[in-house]
Amino acid sequence: MxxxxxxxxxxxxxxxxxxxxxxxxxxxxxxxxxxxxxxxxxxxxxxxxxxxxxxxxxxxxxxxxxxxxxxxxxxxxxxxxxxxxxxxxxxxxxxxxxxxxFVDGWSPMDPGGWPAPFDTDLSARAGLALRMTEGIALLSRVDWRAKGLGDLGRPDGFHERQVDRWSGYLARVKSRELPGFDVAAEWLRAHRPLDYVPGLMHGDYQFANVMFRHGAPARLAAIVDWEMGTVGDPKLDLAWMLRGWPEDTSEPEAADASYVDLTGMPSRAALIAHYAEVSGRQVDDMDYYDVLAQWKLAIVLEQGFQRAGDNPRLRAFGPMVLDLMRSAAELAGTTRYAG
The missing domain is CATH 3.30.200.20 (Phosphorylase Kinase; domain 1)
Structure with missing residues (x-):
């Protein structure tokens, strides 16, 4: 208290x-x-x-x-x-x-699923994803130097550091093999984005870290929980948000593709295009960010799994880590991106 x-x-x-x-x-x-x-x-x-x-x-x-x-x-x-x-x-x-x-709004993490009218009106629900995408697109346009955030992160060499940093992180907690780790890591070392324009990024952008205004149409009230905020590559926020996002959200699996029901949301491709339009950034190299996001999340969740003990929520991370790492390696092996 x-x-x-x-x-x-x-x-x-x-x-x-x-x-x-x-x-x-x-x-x-x-x-x-x-x-x-x-x-x-x-x-x-x-x-x-x-x-x-x-x-x-x-x-x-x-x-x-x-x-x-x-x-x-x-x-x-x-x-x-x-x-x-x-x-x-x-x-x-x-x-x-x-x-x-204080924000007068609601969180997608509130119990009970989507509130009215987003529970039944799929056209209104689509707006939630569009407004959330706009949030990080607008964030990427903030003049972080003019706002006095020049020392917030280390934008120089951001991508060059990623593999070594997160490989070292995994080494400190590792107690099992993660198939696909080396494949994805070596692919990331060998590839770079087509361009890299540093910007302000959230670091853990997902439905759990935004709030919406009450009622329709969908309006983003606030991006919250800035513990991981830094100056880096904002397109990693987009890839983080779109992990596991189905291309066809009308299929039954869309209801279980995430911790929220994505049925009726715009497709992954549509959201990437919307981000490009609002942010002004090119998105032809999103495969790179997808590999990095899935590989990095697998490492983060592995830490939770390794200290799970009898905690069922953390123990559930075990198979999720394996799926994420396998997916990162498969994408690295099949992508047509040659950056």
């Missing part, structure tokens, strides 16, 4: 609305990395994001990283939570935290 009296004093000093008024708050969500509280005080309606007391000390720097990104997005056309204030003094609540505007 947060210390409301200390928070009130800090809010007063920060010049946010509602000075001197009582604070209403509720715990919205939380885990090992971050907790979120809804805050109401006079005209202030915000969300406070803070690491739990047990989180590693490095999470304070992660919170500052997130803050820098959402603050940089203020004034842009990227749907995001408004950056309101940040606190780096551990004497206030014990950890670094920030307050952002």
């Amino acid at each position: 947060i210390d409301i009296e200390r928070l009130a004093d800090w809010l007063d000093e920060s010049g946010l609305p509602g000075k001197g008024e009582p604070i209403e708050h509720r715990h919205v969500s939380g885990g090992a990395q971050n907790e979120i509280y809804e805050i109401r005080r006079g005209d202030l309606h915000g969300a406070l994001r803070i690491p739990p007391p047990t989180a590693p000390a490095a999470r304070d720097q992660g919170i500052l990283r997130e803050w820098r990104i959402i603050e940089a997005l203020n004034g842009t056309d990227v749907p995001h939570t408004e950056a309101l204030a940040v606190c780096t003094d551990p004497g206030v609540l014990g950890r670094t935290f920030y307050v952002m505007g």
Whole structure:
């Protein structure tokens, strides 16, 4: 729980609305990395994001990283939570935290599946995927240098580092062979994108990390959860979003192709074309990003599987890793892309 009296004093000093008024708050969500509280005080309606007391000390720097990104997005056309204030003094609540505007919307991770009208109106549901695609297309156009994010990542040599970085990551957790790993890794070493235009990227872009406005038509309310945000290659966000996306979403398997029901969504090709139109980037080399995204995700999930113990959710990653790595190797072996 947060210390409301200390928070009130800090809010007063920060010049946010509602000075001197009582604070209403509720715990919205939380885990090992971050907790979120809804805050109401006079005209202030915000969300406070803070690491739990047990989180590693490095999470304070992660919170500052997130803050820098959402603050940089203020004034842009990227749907995001408004950056309101940040606190780096551990004497206030014990950890670094920030307050952002509260988003009046819904998450695809809310229980019960798609809300009305997206549960039955497939034409309306298609708009969800289009708006989500536009979110990262607009993000890729942000002038990250002008926004003071020149030191956020290491854009130079981004692709040259990927195989060594993630191979080393896997070596630290590896306890079994992953068929296809070497094939995909060597293909990635031998190939590069047709062009590489550094840009701001989310790093874990998927339905789980966006919120939509209530009702139709579909409107993206905010991109959220910026823990993996960096300056790199934005097209990797698109490939990450489209992992396992079926080309024909009218087929029955579209309902089970992802953790959400993709029935009625635009095809993979249509979303790639839409991204190209909005972002202004060429997409002829998407096979490269598809291989990288599937190979990288397999490694990330392997870490979870290796520490699963009796956790059924993490143990389920085991066969998923094998499928992803096999798919990455197969795509590397059949792609016509020759970059």
